[in-house]
Amino acid sequence: RELDLQGGADLTVVAVVPTAASGSRCGGSALEFNAIVKETVANELDGARERLGHAAGRTSYALLVEGEDPPLQEWMAARGFDVILLPARRHLLRTSEHPAAARLRRATDAEVRIVQRPR
Secondary structure (H helix, E strand, C coil), X not given: CHHHHHHCCCEEEEEEECCCCCEHXXXXXXXXXXXXXXXXXXXXXXXXXXXXXXXXXXXXXXXXXXCCECCHHHHHHHHCCCEEEEECCCCCCCCCCCCCHHHHHHHCCCEEEEECCCC
């Protein structure tokens, strides 16, 4: 939001829907589970749209479903973003690096930044 308000940037907010394998080899159907996860992520994306408020005028939103849409790094590379912001993640090793950061840095020329949640 700050980038939008200060720099007049066009923003794209992307949410990735993870999917569980489904089928007899995987112990049954995960279709209902995957549908619930997709609905949850879509609701989170809608929440982001609401939180951005008036800044959302120059913001687009995308919901990428694993296994249906291109992987995040391919999707980002195809659109030529200048800056990619990823939320910090806490891991057992106490690192704040996002799991997708390295793949995005290899796949795009964009500056990849890890953003800490305000305290």
